[in-house]
Every structure is written in C-alpha cells, then in structure tokens.
Amino acid sequence: MIKPFIAANWKMHKTVSESVYFAKQLSAEFAEVNDRDIIIAPSYTALYPVAEELKKSPVHLSAQNMHWDEKGAFTGEVSAGMLVDAGCHYVILGHSERRTLFGEKNSDINKKIKTALKFGLKPIFCIGETLGERSSQKTFDVIRRQIRKGLNNILSDDIRRIVIAYEPIWAIGTGKTATDEQAEEAHRYIREMIADLFGENAGADIRIIYGGSVNQENIGGLMNQPNINGALVGGASLDFESFANIINF
Ligand code: PGA
Numbered sequence: 204m205i206k207p208f209i210a211a212n213w214k215m216h217k218t219v220s221e222s223v224y225f226a227k228q229l230s231a232e233f234a235e236v237n238d239r240d241i242i243i244a245p246s247y248t249a250l251y252p253v254a255e256e257l258k259k260s261p262v263h264l265s266a267q268n269m270h271w272d273e274k275g276a277f278t279g280e281v282s283a284g285m286l287v288d289a290g291c292h293y294v295i296l297g298h299s300e301r302r303t304l305f306g307e308k309n310s311d312i313n314k315k316i317k318t319a320l321k322f323g324l325k326p327i328f329c330i331g332e333t334l335g336e337r338s339s340q341k342t343f344d345v346i347r348r349q350i351r352k353g354l355n356n357i358l359s360d361d362i363r364r365i366v367i368a369y370e371p372i373w374a375i376g377t378g379k380t381a382t383d384e385q386a387e388e389a390h391r392y393i394r395e396m397i398a399d400l401f402g403e404n405a406g407a408d409i410r411i412i413y414g415g416s417v418n419q420e421n422i423g424g425l426m427n428q429p430n431i432n433g434a435l436v437g438g439a440s441l442d443f444e445s446f447a448n449i450i451n452f
Contacts, residue, residue: 205408205410205432206238206239206240206432207238207239207240207426207432207433207452208239208240208242208366208410208412208432208433208434209239209240209241209242209433209434209436209449209450209452210241210242210243210244210265210293210295210327210366210368210412210433210434210435210436211242211243211244211436211440211441211446212244212267212295212298212414212435212436212437212440213243213244213245213246213267213437213440213441214246214267214300214437215246216246216441217245217246217249217441218249219248219249219252222243222245222246222249222252222253223249223252223253223256225243225443226243226245226253226256226257226260226262227256228443229241229243229260229262229443229446229447230256230257230259230260230261230262232447233260233261233262233447233450234260234261236261236450237261239433239450240263240433241261241262241263241450242262242263242264242265242292242293242327243262243263243264243265243440244264244265244266244267244293244295245264246267247266247267247281250264250266250286250289250290250291251289251290253290254289254290254291255290257290263292263293264290264291264292264293265291265292265293265294265295265327266281266286266289266291266293266294266295267294267295267298268281268294268295268296268298268301269281269282269283269285269286269294269296269315269318269319269324270282270283270315270318271311271314271315271317271318272318273318282318283318283319283321283322283324284322286322286324287322287323287324291324292324292325293324293325293326293327293366294315294319294324294325294326294327295326295327295329295368295435296312296315296316296319296326296327296328296329297309297312297315297328297329297330297349297353298329298370299329299331299370299372299375300375303372309348309349309352309353310352312328312352312353313352313353313354313355313356313357316328316353316354316357316365317356317357320357320361320364320365325364325365325366326364326365326366327366327368327412327435328353328354328365328366328367328368329368329370329414329435330345330346330349330350330353330367330368330369330370330393331345331346331349331369331370331371331372331375331414331415332345332346332371332372332373333345333372333373334372334373337371337373342371342389343389343392346369346389346392346393346396347396350367350393350396350397350400351400354400357401359401359402359405362397362401362405362409363405363408363409365409366409366410366411366412366433367393367397367409367410367411367412368411368412368413368414368435369386369389369390369393369411369412369413369414370413370414370415370435371385371389371415372415373415374414374415374416375414375415375416375437376416376437376438377415377416378416379415379416380415380416380417380418380421380425381413381415383424383425383427383428386413386425386428386431387428387429387430387431390411390413390428390430390431391429391430393411393430394406394407394409394411394430397409410432410433411430411431411432412431412432412433412434412435413425413431413433413434413435414434414435414436414437416438416439417434417435417436417439417449418436418438418439418445418449419439419445419448419449419452422434422448422449422452423452426452434449436449
C-alpha cells in the first residue's frame with residue numbers, strides 16, 4: 204500500500220509571513236499524522252523560514268523549480284544545492300506552467316531531474332496533455348514522450364525517489380477536473396510504462412499523483428482509484444481549511 208501523498212503548490216502566492224503562518228497551522232493540525240505524506244511548496248523567498256518552522260514537523264518542504272547546473276553565471280536562477288541548503292526535500296520539476304510559459308523542454312527537465320537526484324532532492328515530475336492533444340486522441344503519445352525523455356538515463360534504483368504528477372493542462376486552474384475514470388486511465392498507463400521501463404517493482408512502488416483543479420469535493424473520488432496515490436493541489440491549497448480537508452480526504 205502506497206502512502207497517500209498530498210502536496211500544495213502555492214505558485215506565486217503568499218508572503219514569507221503568510222507562508223510561515225500556514226506552515227505553523229499545518230504542523231499543529233497534523234503533528235501526529237504518519238499515514239500520509241504532506242508537502243508544501245512555497246515560493247523561493249519563503250523556503251528557508253518555512254523550513255525553520257517545519258523542523259519538528261512531519262510536513263515536508265518542496266521548491267517549485269530549480270536550474271539543472273550546479274552553479275554558475277545564471278542570473279535569477281536557483282540551484283539544487285541551494286534548495287537543500289534552504290531545507291527542501293522535494294522539488295517540483297516540469298510543471299506545465301514552466302513548460303508553456305517559460306519554454307522548458309523535456310530535455311531540460313531530464314537534466315533537472317538528474318541534478319535533483321544527485322543532490323538528494325526528490326523530484327515531483329509533472330506531465331500531462333493539453334486539451335487539443337486530448338481531443339485528437341494524443342494523450343497517451345504525449346505522456347509516453349514526456350516520460351521517455353524526462354526519465355531518460357535515470358537509474359532504476361532512483362525511480363523510487365521520483366513522484367510523478369499527472370496534471371492534464373486543461374484541468375489546471377480551470378475548475379475542470381478530469382473524471383475519476385480519465386485520471387485513473389492515465390495513471391494506470393503511467394504505472395505500466397514505468398514497469399516496462401524500470402521493472403515490475405518500480406512500477407508497483409512509484410507514487411503517481413493527480414493534479415488539476417483538485418478540491419475538497421473531488422479528492423475522495425480521485426483517491427478511491429487504485430492507481431492514484433495522491434494530489435498536487437494549486438488553488439485549493441491556498442486556504443488552510445480547504446487544504447486540511449483535502450489532506451483528510
Ligand atoms: P490547480 O493547480 O489545483 O489550481 O488546478 C494544480 C497545479 O498546477 O499543480
């Protein structure tokens with residue numbers, strides 16, 4: 204049985220004090236919880252103060268992005284080593300907003316995943332199709348390409364440290380969630396693909412989480428699906444009560 208994995212992606216929201224306050228509330232509410240993994244991904248500026256707040260908490264910290272190089276002249280970028288230094292355990296990589304708004308390619312994401320793993324960060328690797336791709340029956344082709352390229356030359360031993368987030372782009376921030384069946388179908392496909400590429404055990408153990416307009420109403424149905432192991436939550440994670448209800452699905 205894979206532990207449910209519920210992650211908040213705060214995107215470009217919340218100040219340092221708002222992030223720290225939320226982390227404090229979350230730690231108090233879920234201090235004794237060990238049957239699910241809870242992750243929050245604040246903005247870069249809030250990472251270190253939130254990590255300080257989470258020191259004795261079961262809640263884990265994630266960044267939303269990083270650069271693939273270890274250091275260098277890359278104005279405005281943040282490295283994997285800096286994220287570890289700030290107290291991160293996870294990093295979201297290949298989010299569709301990074302792909303579509305900032306031009307990230309599968310090959311860039313592959314480099315980022317390798318660097319993250321090298322530094323001991325666990326990647327939350329995002330994939331998913333656009334509405335046009337779904338309408339023209341290309342969903343599985345897109346998923347296949349994103350996984351093949353994104354996980355190119357990753358060692359089987361490292362696959363367990365990766366969380367795959369299936370986030371259909373048409374469902375992100377739109378209020379349109381994939382139906383439980385649509386999400387389950389994609390998750391099953393991803394699990395089979397991981398088993399083919401990295402072995403049966405890797406396929407059985409990998410955490411595959413769903414993202415795209417998850418909220419307190421739809422989380423229960425999604426989590427009932429056998430191949431859905433958790434959620435990456437954007438909008439509905441910004442409010443404490445809403446996120447707490449999602450964690451308690
Ligand atoms: P949403 O965002 O829950 O607001 O749709 C999810 C995500 O982008 O990770």
